Amino acid sequence: MLKQWIMTPQATWHDNRILINSLLVTSILVGMAVIWSSITGASAEITFGENGPIELLQNVACVVAIVFGVYSARRPSSLKGITAITTVYFALVFLTRETPSCGAPEINFCVVRPTHTYVIVAATIVWLGMIAGIATSRLKDIFIAIHPRTSWPLIVVFLSLVAGQIGEELHMMNVEETLELFAYILLAVCAVWLATQTQRQF
Numbered sequence: 729m730l731k732q733w734i735m736t737p738q739a740t741w742h743d744n745r746i747l748i749n750s751l752l753v754t755s756i757l758v759g760m761a762v763i764w765s766s767i768t769g770a771s772a773e774i775t776f777g778e779n780g781p782i783e784l785l786q787n788v789a790c791v792v793a794i795v796f797g798v799y800s801a802r803r804p805s806s807l808k809g810i811t812a813i814t815t816v817y818f819a820l821v822f823l824t825r826e827t828p829s830c831g832a833p834e835i836n837f838c839v840v841r842p843t844h845t846y847v848i849v850a851a852t853i854v855w856l857g858m859i860a861g862i863a864t865s866r867l868k869d870i871f872i873a874i875h876p877r878t879s880w881p882l883i884v885v886f887l888s889l890v891a892g893q894i895g896e897e898l899h900m901m902n903v904e905e906t907l908e909l910f911a912y913i914l915l916a917v918c919a920v921w922l923a924t925q926t927q928r929q930f
Contacts, residue, residue: 750914757785776905789912793819796919810873815919817855881918885911
């Protein structure tokens with residue numbers, strides 16, 4: 729039954745360039761950061777380190793995903809709305825994750841550590857509540873939304889973050905931060921794409 733569900737054609741992202749565009753934007757931004765570091769003499773530890781330029785770009789990507797995702801979720805009960813709500817939720821979680829805790833060195837902005845937990849818990853409750861509410865009348869759309877043909881961007885995001893975590897364990901900071909940047913940019917590109925589509929197009 730699971731195999732039949734997976735093999736059943738479902739709604740999908742009609743723009744095959746989403747992944748390519750995300751890779752392209754990531755490459756350009758990382759390249760610009762490397763050029764900046766060579767001009768300023770900043771070390772790789774500064775460029776790819778905690779609260780460095782790459783992490784700033786990660787935060788910007790998450791904010792873009794949230795803004796365009798909220799715009800796309802004007803009709804939350806639609807398939808497009810479900811996808812947008814989920815995009816906003818994960819972008820907010822990742823933005824919270826990347827926001828420095830007070831007490832970390834060399835930071836211009838921080839939040840006290842419990843705030844991270846409060847924001848993530850609150851966002852999770854709201855997201856699950858909205859999804860549960862939609863499921864009461866649009867359960868079919870929920871199953872379409874979690875189908876691999878629809879949810880593949882999130883799968884790629886999580887695989888990228890797992891690979892980034894492995895990079896951190898191997899002390900490959902540049903690999904870790906680049907993969908995280910790619911994951912967040914993919915979310916942002918998806919949110920922007922959603923904002924340009926009508927309900928019928930998705």
